[in-house]
Structure formats: structure tokens, C-alpha cells
Amino acid sequence: MENRRRLWLKQIGLGIAGIGLANVKSYASPVMSEDFFDNLENHNNLIFLRSNENPYGPSPLARKAFVDNANISNRYNWDVATQLISDLAKRDSVKEENILLGAGSTEILDLVAKFVSLDKGNYVIADPSYDYWTVTLDNFGLTKNKVLLTTDKKINLQAMLEVVNQDTKLVYICNPNNPTGTICEREALVEFVTKISQNTIVLIDEAYLDFTKQQSLSNIVNDHNNIIITKTFSKMYGLAGARIGYAIANKTIIDNLDNLQSNTNNSVSVLSKLAAIASLKDDKFVSNCYLLNENVRQYTINELKKLNCECISSNTNFIYFSLAKYNKDYFKQLENNNIQGGRIYEEQGKWTRITVGKMSEMKKFIKAIQ
Ligand SMILES: Cc1ncc(COP(=O)(O)O)c(C=O)c1O
Structure with a gap:
């Protein structure tokens, strides 16, 4: 028994090494022993430069929201989602009906993949780009059309346009692109989207747009049939472990995605949503x-x-x-x-x-x- 417990502690220690738990200690049950927490600390002094997390975050306001609201974790508290959606709608200049919350933008990417896969065909993605999530598209039988970047490592919108055909169900643009850090000019992107979104879903992943001065494409989602934008609190807002992201799209698309999400807007914990609400206030x-x-x-x-x-x-x-x-x-x-x-x-x-x-x-x- 003791061995199994040690193994478990070792595993979670490895998994979440580096997380500062000072605040948690004072809230924990007295039956937890000190060695439980010791195992959670970063004994190896690892430096995490692999997953593009914010090394400074979460924001002090988000940390306070976690701690202050821990005691309401016993309730489902559906209203918190409504509040966050309303705040996001203001921030992104859209209506509440244009937003769907997910457990990280990964959940949203997954929903899009499932939605698109209801109908077979192909999808188009730059190479290299952020493609971990596309395994769902592959497993559902869509064909992957990879389009090489330009020599200066930018997404080649023209070349993408050329491979789009009547069977293309989805075009994914990571803007700025992961792993290259390059960005598409906004005007070129709007032009691209306008050309193909009539028949094909265009998914714009704005996970890193907060690190730029470029305006989101959120304000054009209601002008086109098929644009989906994904955003996350994992990067600039420092909430990667809290798992919170969202989609912005026209109402029809949001309704289609939410049909595939069993607990609409509530796969994210109340605490994470409250932390996101607080983060949005911390300019x-x-x-x-x-x-x-x-x-x-x-x-x-x-x-x-x-x-x-x-x-x-x-x-x-x-x-x-x-x-x-x-x-x-x-x-x-x-x-x-x-x-x-x-x-x-x-x-x-x-x-x-x-x-x-x-x-x-x-x-x-x-x-x-x-
Ligand atoms: C471009 C891009 N999109 C989406 C994600 C997924 O982020 P999350 O699920 O934490 O929102 C990442 C994570 O690294 C990413 O780099």
C-alpha cells in the first residue's frame, strides 16, 4: 500500500513539478502530510521552455479569485459561465451567442474536428503548424493536405488557396503560427477568409495573438458563413493548467458546436471561469x-x-x-x-x-x- 502511494506521489510530482503551492497549503486538510506537498514542488529546478506558458502568471487577480472562491466549489454555479461569456463578448466586440467556452482551446479544436468530420473530405493545414489536435480529423478519415511555409517561414496563404477544392471541409490557420512565430497580415487574412469561407470552414487559431498588436478577426465572424476563431487563457493570461479557452463564431456554428458538447459552457470549472473573469480586469x-x-x-x-x-x-x-x-x-x-x-x-x-x-x-x- 505504502509503495503504491509513493509511486503515485512520484508520478504526480513528475507531472506537476514546479507548481507553487504555498497558498494551497493553508487551505488543505490537516490530515495531508508535509511530504504530500514536498512531492509537488520543483525539486529538480526544471526550467520549462517547452510549452509556451506564461512564466509570470496567473495574474494576481486570478490567483485571488481561485483562493477567495475555493469554498464555493461545491456548487455547479452555472451563472458564472453567463458572466464570463458576457465579459468576453464585450472584449471581443461580438454577442453572447457568438461564444462557446471550452476546457482550453483544445476542447474547442476537438469539437470543430468532430463537427467537420460529420462530413468526409479533406482539410488544409500549413506545415509545420500546430497540429496535435488534427489527429481527430485523421482518425475520422479526413485527408490531410499539408502546405509548406514560405522560405521565410510564413503561412503561404496563396498556396493554401490553390489546394482548396470542393471536398475541403476545413482550413486551419494558426495566427501567429506555432512553431514559427510568424504572423499573416490582417488584410491578407480577411481577403483569404472572404474567398473560401463560403463553402469551407476557416478556423483561425489566435492562441498567441495577445502577444501582438494585431486586431482579432472576431469582428468579422458575423459577416461570413464559416469562420471559427479559437482563443485561450493558457498563454498570455497564464492559466494553462486551469484549462480555459473559447470559440467565437456566428450563432449557427456555435449552436452546431454546442450540440457536440454535453455540458455546454461548463466543462471548465467554476474556479477557472472566475479566474478568467478576474484576469480580464487585469490590464x-x-x-x-x-x-x-x-x-x-x-x-x-x-x-x-x-x-x-x-x-x-x-x-x-x-x-x-x-x-x-x-x-x-x-x-x-x-x-x-x-x-x-x-x-x-x-x-x-x-x-x-x-x-x-x-x-x-x-x-x-x-x-x-x-
Ligand atoms: C496554437 C495553439 N493552439 C491551441 C493550443 C492549446 O492550448 P489550450 O488547450 O491550453 O488552450 C496551443 C497550446 O500550446 C497552441 O500552441
């Missing part, structure tokens, strides 16, 4: 994170260039760079220094991605690979 936190990210990103790019690593100009909280001229074993250097980094996305040119952490973390990262 200061967002602008601080924005500036810190820009500053640390620039430092990192400058240092990577000194190491002969070509870098793609980034519009996000990560950097896409080439290891082609880097002469050490990059991944070994990371491992030796307890740094979780990315992987190779394109063999040709050995392109990899690193998340922009705090300045202190990026200094350790640069030192590790020097």
Missing part, C-alpha cells in the same frame, strides 16, 4: 507580460544569433531558430542543465523552438548552450 498584468516578453525575447534572439543560430522574427512568446550551424549537441546541453526545450520541427535546417521564459531562465538557457 496591467497583461501589459507587463507583453513588455517583459518582448524584452526577454529580444535578448534571447541576440544571444542565439551570436551562437550562429538563425532566428525567425517572432510575434509570440517563443522563438523559432535553426541549429544547422550550431556545433554542439543542443538537446544534450539542455538535458544536462535541467531545461525542457522543444524538438526539431524541420529536419532540413534543423529548426527548433524555444519558449521565452523569464530573463533569469533565458540567461541560464543561453549559458547552457554556449
Whole structure:
């Protein structure tokens, strides 16, 4: 029994290492022993530069919302979803009926995949792009049409347009693109969407748009039949573990997606929704994170260039760079220094991605690979 408990503690320790639990301790049941919490802390001093999380977040207001509202977790509290949807509708200049909440934008991407797969055909996606979620499309039998990026690692809208045909059910645009950090010009994107959304769903993933000054495409969802925008609180708002994201689309599409979601708008916990509501009020936190990210990103790019690593100009909280001229074993250097980094996305040119952490973390990262 004791062995099983130890194994379990080890597993969750590995899974959530690094999470600061100071506040939780004071709320916990007295029967929890100290070693329970010790196992949750980041004993290995790992540096997380792999998943594009916000190293500073959640915002102080979101943290307060979690702690202040822990005692109402016994209630379903459906009204909280209504409040959050109303706040989001104001922020994104749409109506409440244009929004659907999900457990991270991943749940929304999944719903879109299921919806699109009701009808067979193909889908179009840039390569490389954020494609973990497309496994659902593949499993439901849709054909994947990958479209290479331009040589400067931008999404090639023209080439995508050329492969769209009458069987294309979905075109996915990650803007800015993960892993490359490049962005499509808004006007070009609007033109693209206008051309194809008559017959094909266009899914615009704006997970990283908060790191740019570009305006969301949310204001055009009601002008076109088939546009879906996904957004998340996981990146700029620092709520990756709280799992909260949402879709913006016209009412018909939202209704179709919500038919596939058994607990409409309520797969996200009340606490996460309250934290999201609080985060939306913390403009200061967002602008601080924005500036810190820009500053640390620039430092990192400058240092990577000194190491002969070509870098793609980034519009996000990560950097896409080439290891082609880097002469050490990059991944070994990371491992030796307890740094979780990315992987190779394109063999040709050995392109990899690193998340922009705090300045202190990026200094350790640069030192590790020097
Ligand atoms: C482009 C993009 N979209 C969506 C997601 C999913 O994020 P979440 O489910 O945490 O909202 C990620 C996560 O890394 C991402 O990079």
C-alpha cells in the first residue's frame, strides 16, 4: 500500500513539478502530510521552455479569485459561465451567442474536428503548424493536405488557396503560427477568409495573438458563413493548467458546436471561469507580460544569433531558430542543465523552438548552450 502511494506521489510530482503551492497549503486538510506537498514542488529546478506558458502568471487577480472562491466549489454555479461569456463578448466586440467556452482551446479544436468530420473530405493545414489536435480529423478519415511555409517561414496563404477544392471541409490557420512565430497580415487574412469561407470552414487559431498588436478577426465572424476563431487563457493570461479557452463564431456554428458538447459552457470549472473573469480586469498584468516578453525575447534572439543560430522574427512568446550551424549537441546541453526545450520541427535546417521564459531562465538557457 505504502509503495503504491509513493509511486503515485512520484508520478504526480513528475507531472506537476514546479507548481507553487504555498497558498494551497493553508487551505488543505490537516490530515495531508508535509511530504504530500514536498512531492509537488520543483525539486529538480526544471526550467520549462517547452510549452509556451506564461512564466509570470496567473495574474494576481486570478490567483485571488481561485483562493477567495475555493469554498464555493461545491456548487455547479452555472451563472458564472453567463458572466464570463458576457465579459468576453464585450472584449471581443461580438454577442453572447457568438461564444462557446471550452476546457482550453483544445476542447474547442476537438469539437470543430468532430463537427467537420460529420462530413468526409479533406482539410488544409500549413506545415509545420500546430497540429496535435488534427489527429481527430485523421482518425475520422479526413485527408490531410499539408502546405509548406514560405522560405521565410510564413503561412503561404496563396498556396493554401490553390489546394482548396470542393471536398475541403476545413482550413486551419494558426495566427501567429506555432512553431514559427510568424504572423499573416490582417488584410491578407480577411481577403483569404472572404474567398473560401463560403463553402469551407476557416478556423483561425489566435492562441498567441495577445502577444501582438494585431486586431482579432472576431469582428468579422458575423459577416461570413464559416469562420471559427479559437482563443485561450493558457498563454498570455497564464492559466494553462486551469484549462480555459473559447470559440467565437456566428450563432449557427456555435449552436452546431454546442450540440457536440454535453455540458455546454461548463466543462471548465467554476474556479477557472472566475479566474478568467478576474484576469480580464487585469490590464496591467497583461501589459507587463507583453513588455517583459518582448524584452526577454529580444535578448534571447541576440544571444542565439551570436551562437550562429538563425532566428525567425517572432510575434509570440517563443522563438523559432535553426541549429544547422550550431556545433554542439543542443538537446544534450539542455538535458544536462535541467531545461525542457522543444524538438526539431524541420529536419532540413534543423529548426527548433524555444519558449521565452523569464530573463533569469533565458540567461541560464543561453549559458547552457554556449
Ligand atoms: C496554437 C495553439 N493552439 C491551441 C493550443 C492549446 O492550448 P489550450 O488547450 O491550453 O488552450 C496551443 C497550446 O500550446 C497552441 O500552441
